[in-house]
Amino acid sequence: xxxxxxxxxxxxxxxxxxxxxxxxxxxxxxxxxxxxxxxxxxxxxxxxxxxxxxxxxxxxxxxxxxxxxxxxxxxxxxxxxxxxxxxxxxxxxxxxxxxxxxxxxxxxxxxxxxxxxxxxxxxxxxxxxxxxxxxxxxxxxxxxxxxxxxxxxxxxxxxxxxxxxxxxxxxxxxxxxxxxxxxxxxxxxxxxxxxxxxxxxxxxxxxxxxxxxxxxxxxxxxxxxxxxxxxxxxxxxxxxxxxxxxxxxxxxxxxxxxxxxxxxxxxxxxxxxxxxxxxxxxxxxxxxxxxxxxxxxxxxxxxxxxxxxxxxxxxxxxxxxxxxxxxxxxxxxxxxxxxxxxxxxxxxxxxxxxxxxxxxxxxxxxxxxxxxxxx
Numbered sequence: 001x002x003x004x005x006x007x008x009x010x011x012x013x014x015x016x017x018x019x020x021x022x023x024x025x026x027x028x029x030x031x032x033x034x035x036x037x038x039x040x041x042x043x044x045x046x047x048x049x050x051x052x053x054x055x056x057x058x059x060x061x062x063x064x065x066x067x068x069x070x071x072x073x074x075x076x077x078x079x080x081x082x083x084x085x086x087x088x089x090x091x092x093x094x095x096x097x098x099x100x101x102x103x104x105x106x107x108x109x110x111x112x113x114x115x116x117x118x119x120x121x122x123x124x125x126x127x128x129x130x131x132x133x134x135x136x137x138x139x140x141x142x143x144x145x146x147x148x149x150x151x152x153x154x155x156x157x158x159x160x161x162x163x164x165x166x167x168x169x170x171x172x173x174x175x176x177x178x179x180x181x182x183x184x185x186x187x188x189x190x191x192x193x194x195x196x197x198x199x200x201x202x203x204x205x206x207x208x209x210x211x212x213x214x215x216x217x218x219x220x221x222x223x224x225x226x227x228x229x230x231x232x233x234x235x236x237x238x239x240x241x242x243x244x245x246x247x248x249x250x251x252x253x254x255x256x257x258x259x260x261x262x263x264x265x266x267x268x269x270x271x272x273x274x275x276x277x278x279x280x281x282x283x284x285x286x287x288x289x290x291x292x293x294x295x296x297x298x299x300x301x302x303x304x305x306x307x308x309x310x311x312x313x314x315x316x317x318x319x320x321x322x323x324x325x326x327x328x329x330x331x332x333x334x335x336x337x338x339x340x341x342x343x344x345x346x347x348x349x350x351x352x353x354x355x356x357x358x359x360x361x362x363x364x365x366x367x368x369x370x371x372x373x374x375x
Contacts, residue, residue: 009089016087019094025085030057030096031104034077048073050081050096058095059083065099071112078104113216116243120218125225131249132230134262135198140167141262142197142229144187147172151205151234151255158259163266169197175204175235180214188223188231197229199262202244203255204235215244224248234258338365 006014019025032050039046044063049056059081061069073079081101087094103111124130141159145151147170156168173187174180184202191200202224204215214220215235224231224247233248234255245251252258332339340349343360355361355374363370 008092012087012089012092015094016089019085019087022085027082028084028096029080029082031078031080032057034073034079035075037073037075046073048075050079058093059098060086060095061098061101068100070109071103072115073101080104109213113243116216116218116221117246120221120243120247125221126246130225134230134232134250137264138166138198138262140169140194140196140198142169142171142191142194142200143203144171144173144184144191144200145203145205145255146175149175149203149205151203154205154255155201155203155259158256159263162260162263165266166263167196169194171200174214176211176214181217181219184214184217184220185223188220188227192228200227200229200231201252201255201258201262202231202233202235202248203258205255212240212242215242217243220244221247232258232262334366336366338363340364343371 030050032052035049035051035056037046037048044066046061046066048059050059051057079101080103081096081098083096083098083100085094086097120126141155143152143155145155152170159166159168169191171187171191174183188200188202191197202215212235215233221243224233224244230249232250232252233242233244234252234257235242235244241251250261252261340361340363341347342349342355343362347354349355349361357374359374361372361374363372
């Protein structure tokens with residue numbers, strides 16, 4: 001029996017033709033655990049091994065397929081993959097060329113959402129410290145929303161009721177569907193290009209939870225985080241929290257609530273100001289009254305103290321005058337005594353030896369003086 005001799009390449013091509021033409025091998029659904037996951041960014045291809053307790057198979061996902069995969073594969077993850085068997089002739093190896101896969105037990109979108117949350121959380125995009133403070137009294141508010149939706153009407157109605165002078169600029173955007181993310185990203189950029197816009201509201205008027213994909217998009221989240229002006233997220237869901245809600249500077253459950261959060265109530269504010277002014281006025285009046293009472297009390301105490309000191313000084317002065325009167329030599333003259341003074345010297349004569357014959361002397365009595373010449 002003459003059997004044909006095959007080259008290695010001929011054999012490999014034959015095996016490849018068998019595999020690629022096999023109906024089963026060209027439309028497989030395979031369940032297994034991912035290991036050795038590698039991402040080659042240069043070519044945009046994913047490589048990994050799919051295994052179970054007894055066997056394993058190499059897998060590849062080409063760049064053209066990756067955008068269809070909603071989540072990022074990780075080692076240890078159990079998945080269900082759809083694909084076909086391919087042969088790598090140069091190495092004589094076969095692999096599973098995956099064109100779709102989803103995680104076992106949980107939906108791909110839910111898993112992708114959790115993975116994105118973890119990624120952005122690790123980058124600090126949810127941190128309160130990086131979030132901007134809303135302006136207290138914005139003059140101009142930008143609203144990123146569908147111009148034909150209910151959200152725009154709600155925002156304008158509530159904002160104008162609270163402050164008729166506030167200016168609302170509508171920045172049109174598609175808020176659902178595949179065209180939504182790039183449209184919202186562009187609208188946020190446009191809002192930041194308006195110099196007069198002080199705060200942005202991203203609004204959506206309700207809808208089913210599955211329609212929130214636009215607000216769970218990574219690009220939208222990064223556009224919100226990179227916004228120069230504060231952003232309020234209001235996508236119309238009180239229960240469902242989107243990634244846009246987590247990244248935004250403030251979250252409101254509805255567009256109407258976003259308008260209330262962003263635009264202060266002018267009348268309410270005026271009443272509050274008047275209330276505090278009245279309280280301040282009353283407080284100032286109480287303070288003035290208390291100070292006046294203290295001053296009056298202090299003045300009364302000072303007056304009494306001064307009068308007391310004056311009386312004491314008056315008494316001391318009277319005693320001093322009395323003592324001086326007692327020492328006054330003129331008092332002696334009242335009792336009949338006199339004082340003789342030598343005119344030449346001006347000294348009081350207390351002895352006859354102080355004068356001689358011919359000296360002039362002056363004798364002072366109570367009333368007047370007597371001039372004499374000593375013989």
